Amino acid sequence: MNKVTDNFFVSSQIDEGHISFLKEQGIDLVICNRPNGEEPNQTNFELIEETCKKAEIDFIHLPMVPGDLSPELITETKNLIDQNKKTLAYCRTGTRCINLWACANAIDNDIDETIELATNAGYDLGHLRPLLEV
Numbered sequence: 001m002n003k004v005t006d007n008f009f010v011s012s013q014i015d016e017g018h019i020s021f022l023k024e025q026g027i028d029l030v031i032c033n034r035p036n037g038e039e040p041n042q043t044n045f046e047l048i049e050e051t052c053k054k055a056e057i058d059f060i061h062l063p064m065v066p067g068d069l070s071p072e073l074i075t076e077t078k079n080l081i082d083q084n085k086k087t088l089a090y091c092r093t094g095t096r097c098i099n100l101w102a103c104a105n106a107i108d109n110d111i112d113e114t115i116e117l118a119t120n121a122g123y124d125l126g127h128l129r130p131l132l133e134v
Contacts, residue, residue: 028085078104
């Protein structure tokens with residue numbers, strides 16, 4: 001789990017066994033940015049969603065196909081960030097999550113700061129600068 005801000009974290013694929021740890025960490029919302037069936041043995045989002053509900057953690061399935069940074073996904077991600085809940089977003093490696101976060105965050109925040117926060121979380125998003133500046 002990589003910290004981006006005090007309220008936003010990204011990670012690679014999780015499974016239902018991680019939910020109790022997330023609850024202990026105060027996570028209020030889990031976002032799955034991954035469609036089911038991308039690779040063998042991937043935990044289906046429905047199982048994670050069910051486990052989150054039992055732990056009283058909100059869950060949103062907001063799948064993104066790699067490379068598809070659509071305006072709709074960015075807007076929905078911004079709406080979720082604006083709820084100011086302690087959030088974990090996950091996908092296969094965390095890259096889709098951080099890309100969506102950066103595009104959403106840059107709408108109202110400084111681009112350099114957005115890229116720096118991503119870098120501090122372990123993701124080099126310099127290549128996104130032209131997109132963030134639009």
